[in-house]
Amino acid sequence: MDGHKRSTQIERLEVVETGRRRRWSDDEKLRIVLESLEAPRAISSTARRHGISRSLLMTWRRSFRPEPAGPDVKQT
Template sequence: MTMSCDDAGTKPVRFEVFTGAGRRREWADETRARILAESYAGLESVSAVARRHGLCPSQLFTWRREARKAIEAAAPVFVPAVIEPASVTAVPERSVRRRSRQARADGMVELEIDGVAVKIGRGADASVIAAVIDALKVSR
């Protein structure tokens, strides 16, 4: 603020005196880690933890974001797979046969007319199927 010499004694003037260097506070890593752990504990809000320690809430949110990024950067992208040899267990032959029949039966239609069973495979012509069904009906 500048004043001319004419009104030096007639108007009140306000002065602010700053003490200290006005530099940023530095937090020890242990203290910062403890505050971060408190903010993740979930017992109170992040803003309440920040205010209790004399921080701006935005500063604590920044610390949390930086900590998440550091963890993500340190984490491996791929996790190695460990393959152990499986113990060989005897599979009953009956279950194997059922599976193979089921695999083949997926594309088949099975009809039973008057005790006569007819299996029709994939890709069969519709006119042939109709002729077989008609023949079964007539013969009985």
């Protein structure tokens, strides 16, 4: 019977932030990416500090990564 009582309770749900999407300049993105590279395991803490998701920061890091050398470029 206790389970039934608990299922009829109403829980409160709060929406914390419903603002508009933020637009980040390339300079801001690069600054945040460089900050995330400063220390090992700094991705999650950097993302939290700037209010972005870890996956977005990883996407930015990939986009700022130098492009690999193509087959036309000889490596010595």
